[in-house]
Amino acid sequence: MKRLKSTPREDGFRMPGEFEKHAGTYILWPQRPDNWRYGGKPAQKVFVEVANIIAKYEPMTMLVNQDQYVNARNMLGPNIRVVEMSNNDSWVRDSGPSFVVDDKGNVRGIDWGFNAYGGLVEGIYYPWDFDDLLGGKICDLEWVDTYDASEFILEGGSIHVDGDGTCITTEECLLAPDRNPSMSKEEVEEYLKKYLNVEKVLWIPRGVYMDEDTNGHVDNMCNFVRPGEVVLAWTDDVNDPQYERSVEAYEYLSNVTDAKGRKLIIHKLNCPSPLIITEEESGGVDSVEGTLPRKPGDRMAGSYVNYYTGNGFIALPIFNDPNDEKAIKLLQELYPDRKIETVYAREILLGGGNIHCITQQVPLGK
């Protein structure tokens, strides 16, 4: 497949909203013992659960390292395609490609640079060479030509688009000195405009409290329900450090318009109560030089915003928390035509992310 040096904007391609129709979804199989406790065994069960839900609604592909291929194949149903693909960790939202479409229904990929959330400065695992190759490999598997954006470090979880000219991101992540240190905010914004083919970039200052693995990815903090309408991670507890982050984002979003000049409708999506890594959970993770440790007593960046929007469904992480029910209710109201499929997702959160971070959609085109 071709590697393109032009940009989606020049060629009339745009990144669609996640809520637009998909041709399928990718997930990477978890296994690294310095991130997933007990060699990923508990996480694998939850990834299977997520994959089984997605496979009910759209074609589902699981990518897996050679040494786990047979195990993954045996744990997954025959309705899931399992493909061997070398990888360093299991966050295909971030290491995989983004996809763009044109008006004729053609689909192309964008292969961003990937440096494990900060390279040699603040990256959270080493090495990341297999993950950096995933964008191009997945595009090949999809038979789509690929825009070469490898000079620009970007994780897919650090952006959301409304498919209608607007991108939303966080300053905390995209302006972090370990991503694209030689670029100014204006240059980063221009790059996003060219590759996502958007006219406007909205910059929330910070992501969710303690989302330190990712430097505050937007996909844990805010998401487009549809153009003009967002959900925002929220707490009413003024003593919670999350409060000032949520209020700051709310005030910002209340005072901007999107690319089409609309004021945003903002839905507050209350976070679960603080979720803390236990001694037992931390004890199951290998301690390795160069990998961010998962320490007992650390608060995790729990948020319901990290859900995945698929064809006819929402895959929503829940935490056995009193706010689970509120989240389900709000999302069912916001997505009346989609079934809310819940997954008890503490195990994914223990790895540092959630359902949105482990999934990557391929748009249908026409």
Ligand code: KQY
């Ligand atoms: O949340 C994500 N997008 C991924 C975080 C990676 C965590 C690795 N420990």
